[in-house]
Amino acid sequence: MRKIVAVMALFAVNLMSVRGQDYQVKNIPSHLKQEATVVVRKDSRQILINAPDNMVYKFKKAITVFDKNGREYVNFKIPYNKSRKIKSLNVNVYNEWGILVGKVKQSDFKDESYISNYSLFEDDRVKIYTPFIETFPVTFELECEVAMNQTLIIPDWFPQPDEEVSVQQSTLEISKPTTFQINYTGYGLDDKPQIQTLGKREVLTWKLEDLAAFKQEPYSPLLNTRLPNLMFSPVHFVYEGVSGNYSNWQEYGKWVNNALLKGRDVISKETEASVKNLVKDVKDKKEIVRLIYQYAQKKNRYISVQIGIGGFMPMKASEVDNVSYGDCKALCNYTMALLKAAGITAYYTEVYAGGRKVSLHQSFASGGQGNHIILYVPLDTEAIWLECTSKDSPVGYLGSFTQDRNVLVIKEDGGHIYKTPAYTWKDNLQIRSANITLDLGGNIVGKIETKFAGIQSENRGDIEVLSPVGKETYLKKIFPFPSLGVHTYQLDRNIGNTPNTREILKFASREYATVKGPYGQFDLNPLNVSTRQLPDTESRKNEVYINEGYTDVDSISYSLPKEFKVENLPISIVKSYPFGEYEFSAQLIGDNKILVHRKMVLKEGTYQKEVYKDLVELYKTAYRYDRSRCIVKRAN
Structure with a gap:
């Protein structure tokens, strides 16, 4: 009987050694799985400052990945050079039941020059491990130790790197001489650490637990203003053998x-x-x-x-x-x-x-x-x-x-x-005018002239380096007319503090309008069609943050055959809010000319969360009206 107990005990010890930490997925609290792509099971970081020119950074981080969307969090890249040396590096892989199924040694990492073929930078290298994941969920445990001969840069602490990441436990520990002073500031946590003095050294410890992932909200402020983080700076330091203080x-x-x-x-x-x-x-x-x-x-x-x-x-x-x-x-x-x-x-x-x-x-x-x-x-x-x-x-x-x-x-x-200078919604312009002529078969010829200014002048940044074939493919993508034939294309750049660009396209397109019997129909706005649809949110948590504003104005003139009579046009719409506006109208001039006007403005800035419902409505309106069609009927 004692032998059986001993064997069972030995089996349990062996199983524990195989499982190591308790990384069974079933043991993750259910509220941490909700909205999460990955869960940080354990994140333990130690910064050991031994002298102003001697700092060691140790970290052990276990991440459970639920699906392919979480792969980016386990693509490990560890840079190093003569001032930053990797002392140890390995990855353990655990399956859904917390059983060790793979080990990755430092020698298994790819070792690449950070900048290849440039001799002055050959000292800067990086260790890379990109796992091939066949089965989810899976847990990766990264363990690394890096020795540095400087203290100018003390690693920041960002325990929850994104909204889709839950954190079970994260700890940062800084061990340093009592005479080595550091400053720190942060967001979303108590700046004051636990401090333990051990002779001539002191240990500062910050700890966070049970941070749940949450649903990503469009147009949210920067992560470092919403998620817990700490930054550090030394008072006295050494960098590349040079001492300093600040x-x-x-x-x-x-x-x-x-x-x-x-x-x-x-x-x-x-x-x-x-x-x-x-x-x-x-x-x-x-x-x-x-x-x-x-x-x-x-x-x-x-x-x-x-x-x-x-x-x-x-x-x-x-x-x-x-x-x-x-x-x-x-x-x-x-x-x-x-x-x-x-x-x-x-x-x-x-x-x-x-x-x-x-x-x-x-x-x-x-x-x-x-x-x-x-x-x-x-x-x-x-x-x-x-x-x-x-x-x-x-x-x-x-x-x-x-x-x-x-x-x-x-x-x-x-x-x-x-x-630095700001390029606002008043500066970032895309002003377009088009003249399009439609024939009885539904084919069109036309000329489109677009002026870009401010940041929108970057909209055609790649086209000048393309081959003629590549340029034609590019134009068919940004001007999605059926069977587009490019007659001429011209792009002129004007140099200035706020640059602007003029683009002129002369083209033809077959069967742009669908003609069946006496009726025909075609899109009124083929040039600037909004594809964005924002999710409705009943209880938004974040303010509305628009990082970059712009103004788009489109004016399109259609000339129709005298045999066509316009059967219907959409009603005009104007939506205006503090953060932006949308306008759309289609006006019949005489018997055979249609003037289409579209304007979309988004103003950079931070707005109260309550306006999000209006932003949703603005995009819904743009999505609907940008797809407006005209129906024409051929006279007997």
């Missing part, structure tokens, strides 16, 4: 200027002479900036290395001059050096770039908030912002990538928070 943006910016930028803007005498020769007869400073900016655009290629991956220090301007490529830091530093040679002062500027407008924290300074560099050039009567990674952006245009957000302009006296 407690605000001015002090941080002064360190960047003195430690990372100073002395790296030197160019050769030959290049300096070339710059001076380029602008020797130019008096207008803005024109000097434009000529130098275009010179740098033509000369250099951009390679993508985010600030935290490729280091904070830019390549020397002389190196960029030799190799003609660089990341955002390098190209901005190089352009800054060229402008300096022409007597123009420009300032290196940190920004968080992306389609969503994320600002640097106004009152909390930390080195990890930016991911991109641009230039700020103050002139006598205006300021010019330069996006140095673009080959074709006009001088002074930032675009949707960096517009309308707080950035850090770094001057000799330190860092200063500025705001």
